[in-house]
Amino acid sequence: MPAYHSAFNEFSDAMQAGNMSILPIRTKIRGPAPLADPEQGDIIDETLDLFRANSLFRNFEIKGPADRLLIIxxxxxxxxxxxxGSARTVPTQIEASKMLNTLSVDNxxxxxxxGFPLNAHYAPPQSRADAEYLRTYLTQVRQELAIRLVERLYADGxxxxxxxxxxxxxxxFMNRSLGS
Structure with missing residues (x-):
């Protein structure tokens, strides 16, 4: 059974930084990410939906630039x-939000x-400006992902x-960690 790939690989008019897609997201967090249609799913929803299934795989064939963003x-x-999970006591929803928000804006x-663990699969950004744009885009996406992850983690009340x-x-996933 193969791993699940991003449906956004066919999204041909997406910007790219290096060989990774810069996809629109639904967010209220300020940043450079293009805004997605509020009625449509975005890469963050797709990541949350595919996380548990894909985390069982040790190998992942990259089929497009959106897959590279999905992996990260x-x-x-x-x-x-x-x-x-490493917290001394089980964090409440507010404590978890604070923890993950701090993690998302850390360097x-x-x-x-x-220090990037998957450099063999990713092309570096062409210029320093592209690298800075990619860093701010990923920071914004990480913040939005942390918010939505906490909502799902604590959904049962x-x-x-x-x-x-x-x-x-x-x-x-893929026996790797971002090392955050």
Whole structure:
């Protein structure tokens, strides 16, 4: 059974930084990301929907530039779940939001940086301006992803993260981590 790939690979008019798509998202967070249609799903919804299924795979064939963004976001979700799972006490929804918001704005490696774990699969941005644009875009996407992830983790109203999500905190998609 093959891994699930992004439906946005066919989105031909998307901008690219390096060889990764810059896709529109639905967000209220300020940043450079193009705004998506509020009635349509975006890459963040797709990542949250595909995370648990794809995190079971050790290999992933990249079929387009949107898959590269999907990989980074899946690895970021893994880091978020690990961060919540490593807390001394089970965090409330507000505490988890604060933790993940801090994690999303922390300094992180982008393709082309020495500390980026998947440099073999990603082309570095062409210029310093492209690299800065990619960093701010990924920061905005990570912030929005953290908000939506917390909503899903605490959707049942018990005040504790869902065990069906937290079961994946030790799983490593492609045996990798962003190292956040």
């Amino acid at each position: 976001l899946i690895l970021y979700i893994s880091d978020c779940l690990a961060k919540i 992180f490696a982008i393709p082309g940086d020495a 018990t005040g504790k993260p869902s065990k069906w999500w937290m079961a994946f905190q030790k799983r490593r």
